[in-house]
Amino acid sequence: MECVVQGIIETQHVEALETLLQGLCGAPKERVRVHELCLKSGPNLGVVPSEVRLLCDLALPTPTWTVRHVGGAVRGAAAEQICVQVRQVTESKASNNVLRFFYALGYKLDHELLKVGFAFRLQRGAQITVTVTSAYKMPKLHSTDEAVLITPSIQLVEITAPAAADNYNEVVSAVTSLCEHLAPLLHLSKPGVSTGIVPTAAAAAASLMLNSGGKTL
Amino acid sequence: MEMGGGAAPPQGQQQPPPGAAAEAAAAPRPAAERLNAAVVQQLNLESVKTRALGLDKAISRILGDFDAYARANSSPKWQDVIGQFSMVSMELFNIVEDIKKVSKAFAVYPRNVSAENAAILPVMLSSKLLPEMEAEDNTKREQLLYGITNLPIHTQIEKLKARIDMIGSACEAAEKVIADCRKAYGLASRQGPSLVPTLDKVQAAKIQEQENLLRAAVNFGEGLRMPGDQRQLPSSLPSHLVDVLSFGDNTQNFGDNSGVYSKNTPAFTSNAVNNQGTPIQAPGAQQIGRSAPSPSGVSGTGNFDNASTPPMPYANSPRSSTNMMNTPSPQQQLQQQLQQQQQQRQKMMQVPSQHQQQLHSQQQLRPSSTPGVLGQSTMSQLHDLQGQAQQKLQQLPGQHQMQYSQSLSQHFQNRQMQSMQQNMAQNQLNQGSQLRSHLSQFTGAGNNALLNAAQASPNSQMSSFTFKKSKPLTSLRAMDILMYIADKVMQNLFGLNGGHPQRNHASQMLNDQMFGMGASNPSSMVGMQQQQQSVFGNMQTNVQNLQPGMVTLPNPTQNPNFPQQRQQNQQ
Numbered sequence: 171m172e173c174v175v176q177g178i179i180e181t182q183h184v185e186a187l188e189t190l191l192q193g194l195c196g197a198p199k200e201r202v203r204v205h206e207l208c209l210k211s212g213p214n215l216g217v218v219p220s221e222v223r224l225l226c227d228l229a230l231p232t233p234t235w236t237v238r239h240v241g242g243a244v245r246g247a248a249a250e251q252i253c254v255q256v257r258q259v260t261e262s263k264a265s266n267n268v269l270r271f272f273y274a275l276g277y278k279l280d281h282e283l284l285k286v287g288f289a290f291r292l293q294r295g296a297q298i299t300v301t302v303t304s305a306y307k308m309p310k311l312h313s314t315d316e317a318v319l320i321t322p323s324i325q326l327v328e329i330t331a332p333a334a335a336d337n338y339n340e341v342v343s344a345v346t347s348l349c350e351h352l353a354p355l356l357h358l359s360k361p362g363v364s365t366g367i368v369p370t371a372a373a374a375a376a377s378l379m380l381n382s383g384g385k386t387l
Numbered sequence: 388m389e390m391g392g393g394a395a396p397p398q399g400q401q402q403p404p405p406g407a408a409a410e411a412a413a414a415p416r417p418a419a420e421r422l423n424a425a426v427v428q429q430l431n432l433e434s435v436k437t438r439a440l441g442l443d444k445a446i447s448r449i450l451g452d453f454d455a456y457a458r459a460n461s462s463p464k465w466q467d468v469i470g471q472f473s474m475v476s477m478e479l480f481n482i483v484e485d486i487k488k489v490s491k492a493f494a495v496y497p498r499n500v501s502a503e504n505a506a507i508l509p510v511m512l513s514s515k516l517l518p519e520m521e522a523e524d525n526t527k528r529e530q531l532l533y534g535i536t537n538l539p540i541h542t543q544i545e546k547l548k549a550r551i552d553m554i555g556s557a558c559e560a561a562e563k564v565i566a567d568c569r570k571a572y573g574l575a576s577r578q579g580p581s582l583v584p585t586l587d588k589v590q591a592a593k594i595q596e597q598e599n600l601l602r603a604a605v606n607f608g609e610g611l612r613m614p615g616d617q618r619q620l621p622s623s624l625p626s627h628l629v630d631v632l633s634f635g636d637n638t639q640n641f642g643d644n645s646g647v648y649s650k651n652t653p654a655f656t657s658n659a660v661n662n663q664g665t666p667i668q669a670p671g672a673q674q675i676g677r678s679a680p681s682p683s684g685v686s687g688t689g690n691f692d693n694a695s696t697p698p699m700p701y702a703n704s705p706r707s708s709t710n711m712m713n714t715p716s717p718q719q720q721l722q723q724q725l726q727q728q729q730q731q732r733q734k735m736m737q738v739p740s741q742h743q744q745q746l747h748s749q750q751q752l753r754p755s756s757t758p759g760v761l762g763q764s765t766m767s768q769l770h771d772l773q774g775q776a777q778q779k780l781q782q783l784p785g786q787h788q789m790q791y792s793q794s795l796s797q798h799f800q801n802r803q804m805q806s807m808q809q810n811m812a813q814n815q816l817n818q819g820s821q822l823r824s825h826l827s828q829f830t831g832a833g834n835n836a837l838l839n840a841a842q843a844s845p846n847s848q849m850s851s852f853t854f855k856k857s858k859p860l861t862s863l864r865a866m867d868i869l870m871y872i873a874d875k876v877m878q879n880l881f882g883l884n885g886g887h888p889q890r891n892h893a894s895q896m897l898n899d900q901m902f903g904m905g906a907s908n909p910s911s912m913v914g915m916q917q918q919q920q921s922v923f924g925n926m927q928t929n930v931q932n933l934q935p936g937m938v939t940l941p942n943p944t945q946n947p948n949f950p951q952q953r954q955q956n957q958q
Contacts, residue, residue: 176606178598205627208608226627233627269631281608305604307611312632314625320604320611321597361606367594 171244171334172259173296173341175349177327177358177365184302184325186375187355191290191300194351199288202303203229205314206285207269209277222277224269228314235264243360244338253349254342255360256333283307284317287325295344298331327356435482442478449475 179187188199205226210219225236241258243249249256287303304325306317329348333341349358354374357365368374449471456463497508504511516524529536535543603609624632 176602178601180594205625228625228627266627266631269628281611281613283604283608283611285605305601307604311613311620312624312628321601324594324597324601326601326605362602364595364598364602366591366598 171256171338172330172332173254173256173338173345174328174330174361175254175345175358176329176361177352177356178324178367179302179327179356180367180371181304181323181325183355183371183375186378187302187327187352188288189378190352190355191292191302194294194348195290195292195300197291199290201229202285202287202289202301203227204285204303205282207282208280209272210280212276212278214276221280222272224264224272233266235266235268237262237264237268252342252346253359254345256338256342259332282312283320284314285326292348294348296331296333296341298329298345298348300348301328301330302326303328327352327358329358431485435486438478438482442475442482445471445475445478 192199205228207224207226209222209224211222212219221240223238223240225238227234227236239260241260243255243257284306285301285303286306287301289299289301292298292300302325305320307320308314308317310316329345331341331345352358353368354370355368355378356371357368359365449468452468453463497504497512500508515521531547532543535546538546600610604611620632
């Protein structure tokens with residue numbers, strides 16, 4: 171399981187967000203360049219199509235593949251009260267022929283996108299990963315070199331934290347507290363829930379950049 | 388307060404009962420107040436004092452008794468003791484009650500006296516300040532009254548009042564200034580400055596739209612799906628996909644699942660001899676003799692590398708022995724087949740026949756073994772594996788190296804023996820990535836085809852065999868793994884596809900003849916053996932090694948149909 175929130179931030183404020191996260195995290199940021207292929211199962215594998223995401227990490231010299239399946243979110247009254255989405259996620263590393271394997275199984279490519287950005291890993295009550303990426307689409311199949319930004323002026327911020335069934339409350343509270351820390355810059359919400367940008371973002375970004383001027387990270 | 392003013396000698400009024408109320412007017416005070424006469428009377432201090440003293444005596448008497456008890460080491464009579472205690476406590480209670488009525492206003496008395504606080508109580512009850520506090524008080528007073536102490540009191544009072552007024556007015560002025568400034572800077576509301584420019588509607592709408600776009604794209608893939616006509620592999624794949632998707636593999640995932648099967652299917656070149664002309668659909672683009680794809684092309688079934696596949700389910704392999712029975716192909720025939728296979732791109736004709744063979748043997752063998760169960764049948768079938776490997780050798784269209792070296796065969800056998808239980812699959816699995824493709828072929832196409840056929844009526848299999856092109860891998864059956872291993876082994880023994888056009892003629896001949904033996908005919912086998920030994924000197928040991936495997940094949944005896952069918956084929 172994982173707890174996840176998403177938000178958007180204008181590209182002009184990303185640097186300020188990075189500064190803020192650097193301050194919160196302490197460790198340097200990690201580059202993120204992920205080619206995400208979303209596969210949908212064919213009819214032979216069941217009535218309900220399932221979706222599998224293959225993530226190819228292109229930031230490293232040798233690409234590494236990850237298989238990821240995102241399950242359903244926790245529902246219920248309790249789930250509605252928290253502003254974090256808790257959902258089932260299964261992830262695993264895979265060898266580089268995982269794509270062929272899934273094709274052999276009968277999965278078909280549904281869509282693909284490229285995410286480029288950075289990520290911070292924090293330990294604040296739970297292992298939290300904050301990823302700030304801009305999403306690219308590929309006009310031609312698999313043409314990661316010719317990828318085009320989907321939304322040039324807006325980037326996606328995603329905060330995820332793995333959780334277990336018995337401790338997800340703590341993880342939720344850790345993520346929520348981090349969201350409050352980031353409140354001056356961006357609103358975070360469950361995936362699929364639209365937030366808009368925060369009016370104080372500009373001021374907060376300005377103050378962050380002012381304070382960090384001259385700081386070497 | 389009942390305390391009256393006036394100065395009076397404090398000594399006259401000071402008769403504080405021990406441990407009882409303390410007088411508010413302390414002796415050191417120069418201007419001690421005097422208690423109101425009425426209060427004094429009411430308080431009846433004299434009597435209180437007398438009673439307190441009497442109580443004190445009683446308590447000390449009791450304590451002395453206890454002391455005597457302790458020394459005499461005898462236990463007191465508890466009833467008496469308790470009686471005395473109760474008397475004492477009642478007396479104390481009465482005293483306190485009397486005082487309480489009167490002295491509530493100005494006297495305090497201890498409530499909970501215990502051993503710990505009995506010593507400190509008088510100090511705590513005293514209203515006299517601690518020395519340092521008193522000194523501090525004095526200095527402050529001096530500061531305050533500096534310059535006016537010599538004046539009469541009322542003057543002092545007036546001056547102090549004037550000072551208070553001045554301070555008050557100064558405070559008011561300051562508050563006014565703050566309020567004015569607050570209003571001037573817009574800080575009047577408690578929410579703080581609202582100097583943030585609000586987004587105008589247009590901008591907000593634009594941002595909202597972009598946000599929806601982004602969220603939909605990332606979470607659900609909206610706007611990223613390409614129409615079918617654009618879904619063709621580009622000529623230049625990014626580096627991380629080059630290995631994964633080999634170019635020209637048009638059997639992409641987009642609905643066509645046989646792409647995997649179409650690759651690296653040279654092993655599928657089953658005997659055309661056995662092709663009974665049944666209407667068999669060939670999976671598209673199956674290429675025998677195709678140049679070896681990139682190593683990753685084989686990787687379509689890379690997962691099998693890591694899978695600790697069940698041990699030797701190839702016991703069920705239909706290729707065991709049936710192939711040998713079913714491939715009496717003379718060398719010419721084989722050559723013809725190979726040539727055809729080399730030229731054609733579609734090799735599905737061979738696949739079904741081989742599958743048929745496998746199917747038959749599978750039929751026979753399957754009931755006897757379960758996946759993962761190794762028994763003697765497995766052992767024999769391992770030998771079958773060798774036979775199959777040989778058969779494959781002849782099926783390959785001359786692209787593999789027929790280096791049927793003794794060491795290899797021996798190694799093959801040894802490994803079979805040793806690692807029968809578990810390592811067999813893994814050892815062979817580890818042999819090369821190219822061999823993995825076979826699994827995909829087998830497990831995918833072969834699996835379904837064979838399984839379906841196996842489940843169908845045995846007799847009608849030949850005719851009803853249909854190779855479904857798009858049947859994906861639904862389960863990894865033991866048989867499939869065994870077949871895969873067989874392929875791998877063969878590949879390993881005889882080289883990889885598509886890079887080794889050399890063909891060991893002699894070995895092919897050997898294989899042909901060996902396969903032509905037909906396990907159902909031991910006598911002929913013997914004859915063949917002799918032939919082979921004479922012809923292929925260096926291969927003798929190989930033949931010998933193989934023969935035991937062949938001999939132990941149980942299949943020939945179990946497949947009565949095959950000889951007949953084979954005969955039909957050969958005709």
